[in-house]
Amino acid sequence: MPSNEDSTAESTDTQDLINKSVVKAINLLRELGRHPRGVTVTDIAHKVGMTRPTAFRLLLSMEREGFVDRKDNLYTVGWDLLRLGRQTDLTFGMAARVQPYIEQLAEQLNEYTAFVLMKGELDYDIIAEAAAASRMLSVSAIHQRFPLHASAFGKIMLAELPDDRIAEILPAKLPHFTNETIMDRDTLLQELHAVRRQSYAVLDSELEEGLFAVAVGCYDADGRLFGALSATGPEQRMKTGKLPHILESLHTTADEISRILS
Secondary structure: OOOHHHHHHHHHHHHEEEEEEHHHHHHHHHHOOOOOOOEEEHHHHHHHOOOOHHHHHHHHHHHHHHEEEEEEOOEOHHHHHHHHHOOOOHHHHHHHHHHHHHHHHHHOOOOOOEEEOOOOOOEEEEEEEEEOOOOOOOOOOOOOOHHHHHHHHHHHHHHHHOOHHHHHHHHEEEEOOOOOOEEEEEHHHHHHHHHHOOOOOOEEEEOOEEEEEEEEEEEEOOOEEEEEEEEEEEEHHOOOOHHHHHHHHHHHHHHHHHHHOO
């Protein structure tokens, strides 16, 4: 193994190789993404802690390469950068970054865990999952679809919407799966009110008898929901004194995922 001195030297060498202008340009692009209607060079320089001349020089260079657009002195993300983004499978990249956290959480809880990525108001994709070493994962849920009213992460997604929007989307009578399935929309709305208050959702034998799940949301830097993190297991294990510990671990991991993806 390398010594501490070797590691320090390597870290110093790496820092010397980093191009600070590139880092500054990336910070500008990230901030531009927060302003779809455009932002002036003075405002964006202030927001990223950069001098106006430096910001202008970098924005001008990226404008010439198509990574930045400008209209009436307002800068936005450029078409060429958007085109490149559309050609990239963001789901694959996110799954790779999230997977280690999901695996660590599964081992910590000794249960099955999963990360769900929101792809629209009610569209989602399960992109990462893991099971503890002592729990066999017989069937994968990756890319599978589950009913929103009968899944913990589905309730997290629904709770982000106002009641009148939920009433537009869901029928008054919901599909039945078990004796515990919430089939009445008004009853579901009352549960979603509780989800908003407590910042987590549970599924208790509503999709399969004896199956219990709990989920929390993952939010970006602007407080917008972009995904959900869940833990699932038999109710006799999950519905015990360990539930507060599960929730604490879920929230901690959700915060870490939000940080690395935001």
